[in-house]
Amino acid sequence: MASEIKQGTLELVNHLPILQVITPMLIAPLLVVLNNKTLSWLLSFLGTLACLFISILLIQGVSDGSILTYYLGGWVPPIGIEYRIDAANAILLFLISIISVIVLIFSYSSLHAEIPEEKHTLFYSCFLLCLTGLLGVVATADIFNVFVFLEISSLSTYVLVAQGAYLDRRALSASFNYLIMGTIGATFFVIGIGYIYMATGSLNMMDIAERASQLGDNRTIQAGFAFIVVGMGLKLAMVPLHIWLPNAYTFAPTVVTCFLAATATKVALYVLIRFVFSVFNYEDNFVNELFFLLLMPLAVIAMIAASVIAIFKQNLKKLLAYSSLAQIGYMLLGLSLMSQKGLASSLVHMVNHGFTKAALFMSLGAFMLNTKNVYIKSLRGLGKSMPFTSAAFVIGGLSLIGVPGTAGFISKWLLLEATLETGYWLVAILIIASSLFAVIYIWKIIEVLYFSECSESYSEVSVLTLIPIWILALFCVFLGINTSLTVDVANMATEILFK
Amino acid sequence: MPIEFLIFLTVFTPALVGGLNLIFNKKPNVRDIVTLLGAMITFYFSANIFLGFDGQATQYKLATIMPGIDISFHIEPLGIIFAFLASGLWILTHIYAIGYMRGAKEKNHSRFFFFFSMSIASVMGISFSGNLFTLFLFYEILTLITFPLVSHKGSTEALRGARVYLSILLGTSIGLQLLGIIWIYFSVGTLDFVKGGILNGSFGSLELIILVGLFAFGIGKAALFPFHRWLPAAMVAPTPVSALLHAVAVVKAGVFTVLKVGVYTFGVESLSVSGATDWLTWLACFSILFASLIAMTKDNLKARLAYSTISQLAYVVLAFSLANSLGVLGGALQIVTHAFGKITLFMCAGSIYVATKKTNISDMQGLGRVMPITFLSFLIGAISIIGLPPMGGSWAKWFLILSSLEADKQFVVLVLLVSSLLNIAYLLPLVAKGFYLDPKEETEIIIFKEPSALVWLPPAITASISFLLFFYVGYIRDFMLNFGLVS
Numbered sequence: 001m002a003s004e005i006k007q008g009t010l011e012l013v014n015h016l017p018i019l020q021v022i023t024p025m026l027i028a029p030l031l032v033v034l035n036n037k038t039l040s041w042l043l044s045f046l047g048t049l050a051c052l053f054i055s056i057l058l059i060q061g062v063s064d065g066s067i068l069t070y071y072l073g074g075w076v077p078p079i080g081i082e083y084r085i086d087a088a089n090a091i092l093l094f095l096i097s098i099i100s101v102i103v104l105i106f107s108y109s110s111l112h113a114e115i116p117e118e119k120h121t122l123f124y125s126c127f128l129l130c131l132t133g134l135l136g137v138v139a140t141a142d143i144f145n146v147f148v149f150l151e152i153s154s155l156s157t158y159v160l161v162a163q164g165a166y167l168d169r170r171a172l173s174a175s176f177n178y179l180i181m182g183t184i185g186a187t188f189f190v191i192g193i194g195y196i197y198m199a200t201g202s203l204n205m206m207d208i209a210e211r212a213s214q215l216g217d218n219r220t221i222q223a224g225f226a227f228i229v230v231g232m233g234l235k236l237a238m239v240p241l242h243i244w245l246p247n248a249y250t251f252a253p254t255v256v257t258c259f260l261a262a263t264a265t266k267v268a269l270y271v272l273i274r275f276v277f278s279v280f281n282y283e284d285n286f287v288n289e290l291f292f293l294l295l296m297p298l299a300v301i302a303m304i305a306a307s308v309i310a311i312f313k314q315n316l317k318k319l320l321a322y323s324s325l326a327q328i329g330y331m332l333l334g335l336s337l338m339s340q341k342g343l344a345s346s347l348v349h350m351v352n353h354g355f356t357k358a359a360l361f362m363s364l365g366a367f368m369l370n371t372k373n374v375y376i377k378s379l380r381g382l383g384k385s386m387p388f389t390s391a392a393f394v395i396g397g398l399s400l401i402g403v404p405g406t407a408g409f410i411s412k413w414l415l416l417e418a419t420l421e422t423g424y425w426l427v428a429i430l431i432i433a434s435s436l437f438a439v440i441y442i443w444k445i446i447e448v449l450y451f452s453e454c455s456e457s458y459s460e461v462s463v464l465t466l467i468p469i470w471i472l473a474l475f476c477v478f479l480g481i482n483t484s485l486t487v488d489v490a491n492m493a494t495e496i497l498f499k
Numbered sequence: 500m501p502i503e504f505l506i507f508l509t510v511f512t513p514a515l516v517g518g519l520n521l522i523f524n525k526k527p528n529v530r531d532i533v534t535l536l537g538a539m540i541t542f543y544f545s546a547n548i549f550l551g552f553d554g555q556a557t558q559y560k561l562a563t564i565m566p567g568i569d570i571s572f573h574i575e576p577l578g579i580i581f582a583f584l585a586s587g588l589w590i591l592t593h594i595y596a597i598g599y600m601r602g603a604k605e606k607n608h609s610r611f612f613f614f615f616s617m618s619i620a621s622v623m624g625i626s627f628s629g630n631l632f633t634l635f636l637f638y639e640i641l642t643l644i645t646f647p648l649v650s651h652k653g654s655t656e657a658l659r660g661a662r663v664y665l666s667i668l669l670g671t672s673i674g675l676q677l678l679g680i681i682w683i684y685f686s687v688g689t690l691d692f693v694k695g696g697i698l699n700g701s702f703g704s705l706e707l708i709i710l711v712g713l714f715a716f717g718i719g720k721a722a723l724f725p726f727h728r729w730l731p732a733a734m735v736a737p738t739p740v741s742a743l744l745h746a747v748a749v750v751k752a753g754v755f756t757v758l759k760v761g762v763y764t765f766g767v768e769s770l771s772v773s774g775a776t777d778w779l780t781w782l783a784c785f786s787i788l789f790a791s792l793i794a795m796t797k798d799n800l801k802a803r804l805a806y807s808t809i810s811q812l813a814y815v816v817l818a819f820s821l822a823n824s825l826g827v828l829g830g831a832l833q834i835v836t837h838a839f840g841k842i843t844l845f846m847c848a849g850s851i852y853v854a855t856k857k858t859n860i861s862d863m864q865g866l867g868r869v870m871p872i873t874f875l876s877f878l879i880g881a882i883s884i885i886g887l888p889p890m891g892g893s894w895a896k897w898f899l900i901l902s903s904l905e906a907d908k909q910f911v912v913l914v915l916l917v918s919s920l921l922n923i924a925y926l927l928p929l930v931a932k933g934f935y936l937d938p939k940e941e942t943e944i945i946i947f948k949e950p951s952a953l954v955w956l957p958p959a960i961t962a963s964i965s966f967l968l969f970f971y972v973g974y975i976r977d978f979m980l981n982f983g984l985v986s
Contacts, residue, residue, distance in 0.1 A: 405636055436670055451658055482564075487565050
């Protein structure tokens with residue numbers, strides 16, 4: 001029941017898909033021109049708030065299963081670029097927008113501790129570009145447009161990660177590493193797009209799907225698909241293409257880490273999902289074999305290995321980064337089951353993990369405002385001197401473990417149900433093993449927070465810093481009790497994708 | 500008052516009391532009196548449910564998490580008895596805890612009482628939960644809430660104990676129980692507690708055996724061998740915690756869950772027909788004897804009581820595995836009578852510690868002469884645990900023996916008898932030593948006397964109730980018979 005938007009009308013509501021992407025894009029250069037620290041924060045904040053508002057309107061628009069389309073410049077696809085919003089990307093647009101709002105609240109009170117004030121304007125400008133890229137990747141239905149936005153977001157991400165250099169010079173090498181790996185990934189991706197264009201002569205997703213189905217078993221398209229899987233595998237930090245991620249997360253400024261951990265890898269995974277279901281034929285043997293033989297084992301390895309590595313990390317940002325790798329494993333696993341339930345669990349986990357990890361990284365950031373580093377031993381006894389931050393960290397940690405009543409439990413439940421449905425018993429047991437590892441590395445931190453003698457006394461961070469942390473922590477609980485936003489929308493999305 | 504309000508209030512009141520504990524942080528007297536009042540109100544509510552129950556087991560939905568997965572409550576005889584028991588004992592333990600925490604000069608009282616009240620709230624949630632998901636939710640909350648209580652002292656030893664506690668309880672519940680729950684949900688499509696079970700033959704015989712295993716081991720709080728190590732480890736906690744939580748709330752939440760799952764998820768009939776629990780009977784018997792034997796080697800009084808608890812909990816698992824209505828009755832009675840017996844023993848151990856700072860049995864010679872009330876209470880509690888008349892505990896054993904005969908497993912009778920003998924061998928020497936042996940140094944003993952009434956009175960009361968239960972056990976039996984828990 002795709003409700004076509006009347007093209008060419010000037011009603012604002014019809015232009016929501018493009019407004020979602022273009023709002024931050026227009027504000028970004030404005031900041032550089034104005035060149036005022038406070039003003040740039042305010043404008044970015046208002047811009048992201050507008051994005052959030054738009055994304056909520058979009059979710060409402062698609063919540064009945066309809067699809068919103070927008071033709072850029074009025075050009076009809078496959079000639080023109082089409083933006084296409086359905087339940088699957090509406091939920092991600094919402095995730096990205098709300099995380100960016102929360103992160104910006106946090107940055108107001110914490111950014112000065114990590115980045116010199118004269119660079120703030122440029123930072124916010126870069127941040128908005130990154131946001132534009134991520135939103136664009138998700139909203140568009142044109143595969144070359146995906147590439148363009150992906151590069152916009154990646155290039156600005158490299159810059160953002162490098163900003164950590166003011167605290168620790170290793171951020172530069174982390175960023176460089178990321179640049180190299182990310183560019184290789186992008187290259188693979190664009191080669192894949194090239195193959196597809198070669199075979200079908202089109203760049204519009206729907207159009208390609210239609211033409212490809214007429215071609216039957218086509219080697220060129222299969223090669224293109226393989227390239228895209230590898231390219232996106234790099235971007236989403238699929239083991240063993242993950243080596244850029246731990247350092248990038250560790251040395252980037254906290255604000256950036258929060259934002260990236262909650263959104264960037266999920267967007268890459270979304271692209272993969274979109275390609276599998278909307279561009280290629282998910283019933284195709286080649287696709288299925290590739291997922292079953294390659295992605296599922298890799299996902300399981302990520303789940304187990306990254307969790308084990310995380311246990312031994314002393315730098316907590318690195319610990320959480322490895323935990324992210326394991327969580328990406330969960331999402332990939334859900335996708336690689338190639339079933340409706342599996343895909344739904346994957347989509348739900350994207351959102352749930354986004355909030356959970358952002359809450360964890362952000363409370364770590366708050367600790368860091370006091371302790372100046374995030375080694376586990378420097379957090380001793382902070383449970384007493386920073387009770388609110390610590391409590392938020394505990395909630396996030398419980399959600400990461402998957403304790404019932406938190407968001408993480410819902411994702412784990414869905415994923416386990418999906419694996420049982422497909423009959424992979426061993427995988428189900430490994431999922432549980434992985435969450436037990438999560439218990440170990442989270443509890444290690446909680447013990448240090450609450451049951452060690454405190455060496456120095458710190459004061460609790462300001463209310464303005466606590467607000468965003470607690471918004472995220474409350475989301476972790478809320479999404480564990482009310483799943484209408486996540487599970488229902490994800491089910492809607494899978495129905496559209498599996499049509 | 501409508502019954503759903505009562506359920507809500509029994510869960511909510513302890514949680515509210517927990518919050519008040521934090522608010523009255525600076526005024527210990529106000530805080531403790533408020534908590535005492537809260538405990539009484541909770542008891543009043545659960546007593547109202549007990550009295551007002553008319554046998555209708557309606558489900559009260561609180562929230563729907565996902566389609567088919569709700570947070571819902573229902574009331575049934577087993578849960579009512581458990582809630583009644585836990586809330587009643589909370590009052591006594593609270594009085595005792597006030598005396599103990601002040602007498603033994605423990606720190607961080609507000610934190611302690613906050614988590615204490617919160618754990619009672621989750622116990623109430625467990626006893627009234629209307630489906631497996633809700634049960635699991637409160638079960639996990641209880642584990643997490645009690646962690647700060649176990650590690651209360653904050654010493655390295657306490658932390659190590661608490662870590663064992665947490666890792667075994669979380670490990671078994673996430674690793675096994677959750678898998679079992681999802682498996683049931685996936686196969687049957689519902690998690691509600693329904694009398695007679697919900698499985699309806701969805702599982703083959705081998706699958707059913709595995710499922711029984713997932714629950715028997717997954718409910719780690721039942722402390723079945725080989726997942727029993729957390730219980731002795733948790734004894735680093737202050738004694739009131741050991742008393743209420745590790746004689747009543749936590750461990751009983753475990754065996755209560757076992758029984759509840761047995762009656763309302765598996766269904767007693769289908770279990771006994773399928774024979775899926777036969778292996779569990781053997782394991783429970785082994786657990787009973789094994790833990791008793793270990794208990795005999797322990798000189799530390801609390802450690803000995805901990806192993807005794809492991810042994811006694813296995814009785815309830817045994818009751819589940821016998822899979823007949825007499826067994827369920829025996830298991831439920833065992834929950835009640837053992838609660839009173841064991842809480843008496845733990846509180847006595849705590850009294851001795853407060854008065855003398857002694858923890859080893861070998862040092863307690865002659866103490867009975869200066870602390871007669873404590874040692875008499877201990878004696879009564881011990882007899883009830885052993886299962887001798889005229890104490891309540893004898894009835895639990897009685898029904899278990901009948902049940903094992905009905906299940907045609909005569910060897911169980913032998914195990915139960917041997918276990919009682921072992922109980923005598925490790926519980927009564929303390930009393931004998933306390934009264935009859937001369938202290939090692941005559942001068943040392945005179946300086947000790949009974950601690951304050953706050954400390955010695957509660958165990959005396961629970962000991963008396965143990966005695967009374969012998970005569971009034973019929974009420975509990977009738978309650979369960981009339982409302983159709985067992986037929």
